Amino acid sequence: MTRGKEMDNMAPYKIxxxxxxxxxxxxxxxxxxxxxxHVQAVDNGYKALDAVKQEEWDxxxxxxxxxxxxxxxxxxxxxxxxPKLPVIIITAYATVDSAVTAIKEGAVDYVVKPFNPxxxxxxIAKVLEHQRVVKENVMLRKELTRRFRFQDxxxxxxxxxxxxxxxxxxxxxxxxxxxxxxxxxxxxxxxxAIHELSPRRASPFIAAACGAMAESLLEAELFGYEKGAFTGxxxxxxxxxxxxxxxxxxxxxxxxxxxxxxVDLLRVLQEREFTRLGGSASIKADVRVIAATxxxxxxxxxxxxxxxxxxxxxxxxxxELPPLRDRREDIPLLLDYFLEKIKLETGKPMxxxxxxxxxxxxxxxxxxxxxxxxxxLEHAAVVAKGAVIESAHLPAFLQQKAAxxxxxxxxxxxVEKEHIIxxxxxxxxxxxxxxEVLGINNITxxxxxxxxxxxxx
Numbered sequence: 001m002t003r004g005k006e007m008d009n010m011a012p013y014k015i016x017x018x019x020x021x022x023x024x025x026x027x028x029x030x031x032x033x034x035x036x037x038h039v040q041a042v043d044n045g046y047k048a049l050d051a052v053k054q055e056e057w058d059x060x061x062x063x064x065x066x067x068x069x070x071x072x073x074x075x076x077x078x079x080x081x082x083p084k085l086p087v088i089i090i091t092a093y094a095t096v097d098s099a100v101t102a103i104k105e106g107a108v109d110y111v112v113k114p115f116n117p118x119x120x121x122x123x124i125a126k127v128l129e130h131q132r133v134v135k136e137n138v139m140l141r142k143e144l145t146r147r148f149r150f151q152d153x154x155x156x157x158x159x160x161x162x163x164x165x166x167x168x169x170x171x172x173x174x175x176x177x178x179x180x181x182x183x184x185x186x187x188x189x190x191x192x193a194i195h196e197l198s199p200r201r202a203s204p205f206i207a208a209a210c211g212a213m214a215e216s217l218l219e220a221e222l223f224g225y226e227k228g229a230f231t232g233x234x235x236x237x238x239x240x241x242x243x244x245x246x247x248x249x250x251x252x253x254x255x256x257x258x259x260x261x262x263v264d265l266l267r268v269l270q271e272r273e274f275t276r277l278g279g280s281a282s283i284k285a286d287v288r289v290i291a292a293t294x295x296x297x298x299x300x301x302x303x304x305x306x307x308x309x310x311x312x313x314x315x316x317x318x319x320e321l322p323p324l325r326d327r328r329e330d331i332p333l334l335l336d337y338f339l340e341k342i343k344l345e346t347g348k349p350m351x352x353x354x355x356x357x358x359x360x361x362x363x364x365x366x367x368x369x370x371x372x373x374x375x376x377l378e379h380a381a382v383v384a385k386g387a388v389i390e391s392a393h394l395p396a397f398l399q400q401k402a403a404x405x406x407x408x409x410x411x412x413x414x415v416e417k418e419h420i421i422x423x424x425x426x427x428x429x430x431x432x433x434x435x436e437v438l439g440i441n442n443i444t445x446x447x448x449x450x451x452x453x454x455x456x457x
Contacts, residue, residue: 012036012037012038013037013038013058013059013128014037014038014039014040014055014056014057014058014059015032015037015038015039015040015057015058015059015060015061015124016039016040016041016042016048016051016052016057016059016060016061017029017032017039017040017041017042017060017061018041018042018043018044018045018047018048018060018061018062018063018066018071018074019041019043019061019062019063019066019090020043020044020063020066020067021063022043024063024090024113025041025043026041028041028061028120029041031117031120031121032120032121032124035121035124037124044066044067044068044069045062045066045068045069045070045071045073045074045077046068046069048060048062048074048078049069049074049077049078049081052078052081052082052085053081056082057082057085058085058086058128058131059085059086059087059088059124059127059128059131060078060085060086060087060088061087061088061090062074062075062078062087062088062089062090063089063090063091064089064090064091064092064098064102064110065091065092071089071090071091071102072101072102072105074087075087075089075102075105075106075107076105076106079105079106080386083349083351083386083387083388084131084351086108086127086128086130086131087106087107087108088107088108088109088110088111088123088124088127089102089107089109089110089111090110090111090113091110091111091112091113092112092113092114098110108127108130109123109127111123153186153189153190153193154330154333154334154337155327155330155333156329156330156333157322157327157329157330159322159326159327160322160327160330163190163319163320163321163322166317166319167190167193167194167197167319168197170194170317170319171193171194171195171196171197171198172197172198172199173198173317174288175288175316175317176269176288176289176290176291176313176314176316176317177191177194177289177290177291177316177317177318177319178254178290178291178292178293178314178315178316178317178318178319179191179290179291179292179293179318179319179321180292180293180294180318180319180320180321181292181294181320181321181322181323182294182321182323182367182369183294183368183369183371184324184368184369184370184371184372185321185322185323185324185369185370186321186369186370187252187292187294187321188207188250188252188292190292190319190321191205191207191248191250191290191292192205192250194248194290195247195248195250195288195290198248198288200246200247200248200288203244203245203246203247203248204243204244204245204246204247204248205244205247205248205250206240206243206244206247206248206249206250207240207250207252208221208222208240208249208250208251208252209252209253210251210252210253210254210256210257211252211253211255211256212253215257215258215260215261218257218258218261219260219261219264219277220237220239220277221239221240222239222240222241222261222264222265223239223241223264223274223275223276223277224236224237224238224239224241224242224276224277225237225239225276225277225278225279226276226277226278226279227278228278229276229277229278229279230277230278233278236276237276239274239276241268241274241285241287242283242285244285244287245285245286245287246286246287247287247288248287248288248289248290249287249288249289249290250290250291250292251265251289251290251291251292252291252292253292253293253294253295254291254292254293254314255293255294255295255297255300255306256295259305259307262306262307262310263307265310266307266309266310266313268285268287268289269289269310269313269314270313272284272285272286272287273285289314291314297311297315298311323366323369324366324369324370324373325365325366328362328363331361331362331373332358332362334370334373334374335353335358335361335373335377338373338374338377338378339352339353339377339381339389342377342378342381346381348381348384349387350381350384350387350389351387351388352387352388352389353388353389354388354389354390354391356390356391357380357389357390357391357393357394360391360394360398360399361373361376361377361394361398364398376394376395376398377389379393379394379395380393380394380395381393416448417452417454419438420434420438420445420448420449420452420454421454423437423438424449424454424456429456431445431446431449
């Protein structure tokens with residue numbers, strides 16, 4: 001059975017041939033078309049780059065020796081332009097050096113001229129099958145991410161699945177909700193999820209960052225004010241409570257509000273009404289209140305810093321958000337999600353995170369939780385030049401943590417060797433300067449260089 005018959009029900013793979021020899025181009029084109037592939041052949045590297053700019057290809061066959069751009073140059077440029085495009089190098093000059101160079105620069109394989117049609121057909125089929133499996137795995141990861149997404153919340157850990165279940169249960173009710181958790185765990189996302197799943201979703205979701213405003217400003221923002229209520233109030237202003245009428249009011253960091261504002265807020269929860277600053281008329285407020293805090297409200301009550309009657313009004317339903325360090329199995333899902341988000345927002349072709357970088361990200365304790373993880377990945381995406389985020393692209397605090405962890409598992413000789421290399425490289429292998437920094441004499445340093453078989457890069 002020919003390859004073409006196998007592919008009757010799907011679009012044929014597209015293969016680009018780059019070779020300056022006409023007979024090789026025509027032979028390869030004929031062979032591969034017989035196998036059912038869509039083929040285009042060009043006679044130099046510049047035309048190959050143009051072809052890749054104009055359309056997507058599944059595989060490129062590139063001759064090693066060509067005038068102008070040689071095969072390695074083409075390979076390097078293709079790796080920058082389309083990192084996922086597999087390249088097979090064709091060469092009539094098979095040497096270990098050329099093979100190693102080709103593979104190091106990203107070629108998936110190389111073949112030596114002359115070759116027979118069966119040989120090249122088998123190699124191409126193997127490479128394309130591998131690419132198909134890789135693409136299927138990428139699609140599977142995206143599908144898993146989608147499955148474990150819930151109203152922009154991501155997780156598959158037992159703790160997050162329990163949170164999702166509580167959100168689904170409480171959303172249709174009118175009950176006040178208190179969301180507790182450390183900074184950066186996603187408390188506002190939970191509040192928005194409750195709103196979006198509630199009968200109030202067609203009405204406004206209004207958020208107020210209570211910890212970010214001074215007491216007087218917070219009162220004005222929450223309750224609104226009348227014209228002339230204070231210096232500068234030249235017109236009536238509706239506050240957040242009024243703006244959220246028939247919808248949801250989210251009060252973030254509720255533990256930061258003053259005792260006076262707590263009294264006014266208690267009236268809203270009890271009487272469903274309030275008064276604007278400088279006004280006398282009571283205004284009805286049909287709002288569902290969702291509050292959030294990262295503080296221990298029980299301790300604050302004991303110290304007289306938070307009213308117990310307000311606490312009981314807020315604490316009708318409590319949702320505890322786990323810190324990221326307690327749900328590390330969710331980190332790979334979060335990384336995939338943030339990487340996709342960064343690609344869409346920046347247009348950078350960020351394709352993957354190296355295994356070493358991913359290990360560092362999963363093992364870190366994340367005191368700033370999901371927000372800190374997202375910021376770290378955005379930092380790495382900005383620093384990275386290519387399509388892969390490496391450990392060297394991560395913020396300094398992560399690299400230091402990794403270095404400390406690595407050193408803890410190294411022998412004293414390994415640590416000494418690594419430190420000597422770093423000092424020598426830092427001083428461009430000036431032995432005298434390096435010896436001064438290391439606190440040893442030149443002879444000792446030369447002996448160490450010989451002992452550890454160190455070579456200048």
